[in-house]
Amino acid sequence: MLRLGVYVTMRWLIVLMIVFATLVSSRVFHIIFPTTPVYIICGIIAAYNLVFVGQARSLQAGEVGQVIKRAQTSGNIQIILDLLVLTALMHYAGGIENPFIFFYLAHTIAASILLPQRSAYALATLAVLIITLLVLLEFYGVVPHVNLQGFVLDNRYNDPSRVVGVLVALATLIYGCTYVITAVSGELRRRQKEMVRLKDQLLEKRAMELEQASGEIAKLEDERRRFSRFLGVVAHDLQSPLVATQSFISYILDGYAGKITDGQRDLLERGVRRIDGLLTLITDLLDIPRIETGQIAREMREITLNEVVKRSLEGLDNLAQQKELTLKVELPEHPIKINGASRRLQQVITNLVSNAINYTNEGRVLVRVAENEKDARVEVIDSGIGILPEDLPRLFNDFFRGSNVGSKGTGLGLSISKRIVEAHGGKIWAESPDPETKKGSRFSFTIPKKPMAEPQEKRE
Amino acid sequence: MKPKPKILVIDDDVDLVAVMKGTLESKSYDVIVAYNGKEGLEKAKKEKPDLILLDIMMPVMDGFNFAEQFGKEPSLSKIAVLALTSFSDSLGQPFPFQVAEYLRKPLKPKELIAKVEEHLKRKGL
Numbered sequence: 018m019l020r021l022g023v024y025v026t027m028r029w030l031i032v033l034m035i036v037f038a039t040l041v042s043s044r045v046f047h048i049i050f051p052t053t054p055v056y057i058i059c060g061i062i063a064a065y066n067l068v069f070v071g072q073a074r075s076l077q078a079g080e081v082g083q084v085i086k087r088a089q090t091s092g093n094i095q096i097i098l099d100l101l102v103l104t105a106l107m108h109y110a111g112g113i114e115n116p117f118i119f120f121y122l123a124h125t126i127a128a129s130i131l132l133p134q135r136s137a138y139a140l141a142t143l144a145v146l147i148i149t150l151l152v153l154l155e156f157y158g159v160v161p162h163v164n165l166q167g168f169v170l171d172n173r174y175n176d177p178s179r180v181v182g183v184l185v186a187l188a189t190l191i192y193g194c195t196y197v198i199t200a201v202s203g204e205l206r207r208r209q210k211e212m213v214r215l216k217d218q219l220l221e222k223r224a225m226e227l228e229q230a231s232g233e234i235a236k237l238e239d240e241r242r243r244f245s246r247f248l249g250v251v252a253h254d255l256q257s258p259l260v261a262t263q264s265f266i267s268y269i270l271d272g273y274a275g276k277i278t279d280g281q282r283d284l285l286e287r288g289v290r291r292i293d294g295l296l297t298l299i300t301d302l303l304d305i306p307r308i309e310t311g312q313i314a315r316e317m318r319e320i321t322l323n324e325v326v327k328r329s330l331e332g333l334d335n336l337a338q339q340k341e342l343t344l345k346v347e348l349p350e351h352p353i354k355i356n357g358a359s360r361r362l363q364q365v366i367t368n369l370v371s372n373a374i375n376y377t378n379e380g381r382v383l384v385r386v387a388e389n390e391k392d393a394r395v396e397v398i399d400s401g402i403g404i405l406p407e408d409l410p411r412l413f414n415d416f417f418r419g420s421n422v423g424s425k426g427t428g429l430g431l432s433i434s435k436r437i438v439e440a441h442g443g444k445i446w447a448e449s450p451d452p453e454t455k456k457g458s459r460f461s462f463t464i465p466k467k468p469m470a471e472p473q474e475k476r477e
Numbered sequence: 478m479k480p481k482p483k484i485l486v487i488d489d490d491v492d493l494v495a496v497m498k499g500t501l502e503s504k505s506y507d508v509i510v511a512y513n514g515k516e517g518l519e520k521a522k523k524e525k526p527d528l529i530l531l532d533i534m535m536p537v538m539d540g541f542n543f544a545e546q547f548g549k550e551p552s553l554s555k556i557a558v559l560a561l562t563s564f565s566d567s568l569g570q571p572f573p574f575q576v577a578e579y580l581r582k583p584l585k586p587k588e589l590i591a592k593v594e595e596h597l598k599r600k601g602l
Contacts, residue, residue: 253534257490257534260582260583261490261492261493261583263583264493264496264582264583264584264585265492265496267583267584267585267586268496268500268586270585271585271586271587273499273500273503273586
């Protein structure tokens, strides 16, 4: 399209140049030849050039493939037309004796750039044949020769050696140019084609991969949903009978089934506690696959950490008071906004604080919230029994229980907390003794303040 | 004499329903029972209870679906609904209907009676 536009422009220049050359040669140098047909031919060139301008405009609005095909046809028509018009022009301007006969060369070069190699050679041959035909017709007098009087000697066109020499030179030149041009432009075209092919191939491959991936995602999502439903049923069926049993026992304990002795009460209360432990274990065990199948990412919202901490500590006051401990909270005055699953972060804080209370017999438990540019940080510091150095690295493992604490809890609380924090893109760690007070222990975790791009990548 | 307050218990746990029924009847409430949400909705429309004890996790029609259907019935709008659940999970979910209060299972009988009395008193019964 762009290249065809260049030809149109070139054609305007050539028309102007021919008119100028004709004017100069006839008026200034007084060379005598029929100028009227030359002007008419110029008019014809201008006329069909105008048609091509219009065509080029209308070509722009259309489908890409179609446009290319139509532009090609238009280009071929232009080339042939130009050749014929050039020959007519040459005839009226003195035929072979006009030095402008080398315009065929310019035409061939210009056309060869546009054409594929074979068409370029066909065109070169056509050009040579048409010139030869013109020269032969004039040589044998079939077509009257126009003599450029005042420019060359008479009968130059009638000298066979001269005619043949010029023709051969011209033909060689035309073919030489065609060869150079097509070699260069052919290579360029090949590269372009290869590039388009590679691009298409790449796009096709990309599309196929995308389709495959989205199919797999849908399948995984489906599996996850089924698994999550399965977990729901498991939770219900495991917990319901235990909850019902606890209710029944509490009816007995509350005296709805008659008076009970202190011995019976003690046994029943032990039973209730054991069931409590089992219910916690079931909840914890079911929490792990829920967190690992990306529940947290789905629950993430913009939340205020200060609120989460406050809510986590509701109910823990009582527990601290029972053990005569001080539960202190240090919150920054301004709200800390994070992207997180509120209920799950509450679970982490509740877990850390209730652990701290459980393993502290006197003194205080301090919950401190701080932040830097990147992270929000929660610290739970106690003055309790501390953690043995050999236990520190295993603290967050599944089913780990401290060697100095007896067998409280399921041993899953900290490992679940670790999963929750890491699913938020944060870190959790423990220090014992607390580096500031030199006693008890300190549990800290961080949550990034910026929204996480891929929060689930951080799983173990 | 005032008519006895009528309580509808909806829970799929047969044993639990039996115990709750016994406890409430001992406090001279009129107790009707249903074992899933669908049955519960039918009984609620027919019997017009003063209060409903609703379990959340049930087969056939769970508590959420029940509450959704229930909310569409203007004739039932005056009934207080107490939701019972053993899972912290369900507590976070938004309920599609005005539930007067969530009660966490296991529920001790004293707590149950206290809650029932509290909510009936609010209605002036």
